[in-house]
Amino acid sequence: MYSTAQPNSESISSGEAAILEAAEVLFAEKGFDAVSIRAIAGKADVCKANVFHHFGSKEGLYLAVLRSAVTESKQILEELEGASGNQQERLRQFAGRHLRSILGHPHVSRLILREALEGGSERGKELAEKIVGDNFSQLVDLCRAGQKSGELRPELDPALVATLMVAANVFFFEAASVMRHIPEIKFYDDPQAYSAGVMDILLNGMANKKGER
Amino acid sequence: MYSTAQPNSESISSGEAAILEAAEVLFAEKGFDAVSIRAIAGKADVCKANVFHHFGSKEGLYLAVLRSAVTESKQILEELEGASGNQQERLRQFAGRHLRSILGHPHVSRLILREALEGGSERGKELAEKIVGDNFSQLVDLCRAGQKSGELRPELDPALVATLMVAANVFFFEAASVMRHIPEIKFYDDPQAYSAGVMDILLNGMANKKGER
């Protein structure tokens, strides 16, 4: 196999990477069908035929984008592991970092949300599972640990708790443009305050208070 | 103006209504750009040109669909008003009914979620506000009433509480196809159990316990 020169810089547009990046942005913003190969090639400053040379078809390109988004997403979520303090503090940290990572990678987030919306048992949904799967289990384990340590009520379903945490963060991202126009909502541009408020309620609701049965 | 015969049945496909209905389903399932006028006309059993006769353009049709979805959505949400019991019980009922109405009208829900995802300050986002706006305020008021009655902690942001409730329900709908494949999640096909569990945590987290400061 012939190796390209590949100057010692990473990911900087050497054709294929540029296409992938342009496609990620456009697919995330407009969706699969609303984006033409010509538009992607144009944004990547590349000939249209070159896109097919690298990715075979539009669907091939989309899958490649999705694959790279999933990989990136996994890496992001894996960075959420390290946490300090007691179990409650860990959950709090996890939630805050999770929200920050979602907001910090809007293209990836949007892409995955779109894929989830499309639903069905078709394209990429299994990929969406793959993203969530492992890391969701990790969060569930975190909740379970909180129950074992006695900090959280043992009768709660840890998966439901984890779902609620994820739901709160995902919703903050996807509804941001709507929330901005609802007068009652003051926290629309302060994700950390939002996360803190959410976790205040959740942890208080899950806390195992000694006098309680 | 000439009045069409309009036999005494409602909404049953007399051309325009059939187009609107077909368009709602297809737009919700695949998105604006993925659906052709031909496909809509075909599903409505109508000539393609007839679609333009009634709605002018594809965007006109889409806006009409969105408008009808908004109207329908408002009607649905307005039915959520009546609730009995104390404030906590009212919130519990609201959440359960809200989730049920989302799940019971998947096309409308999907359409609105799609519109929110598209974001920006463009098309229909203001419509999305119009849907949420009033009814969200209503939910916030419900939370405030709970605080006034002393059942809920007064220092909580009622808008944040309301957001959390909506987030939990919306997420259940949009992530349903993913949750189904996550082994830890047992409640994926039991929305009422989910809603009950969520509200158990939330209300417990918001409850104003006498001994607490």
Next chain:
DNA sequence: TAACTGACTGACCGATCGGTCAGTCAGTTT
């Protein structure tokens, strides 16, 4: 009856779509 309406249709249009193909070119490999 005659004029007119809006619902509806089939045939057609230019533009754009995803995709193909023959070929150029810089850099390896032998």
Next chain:
DNA sequence: AAACTGACTGACCGATCGGTCAGTCAGTTA
């Protein structure tokens, strides 16, 4: 040098897109 590679391009293709148009037709109005 010759053979070969993969990255890349411009020109082209059939299909389908959104949209138009002239015209048919049932029912209303006058």
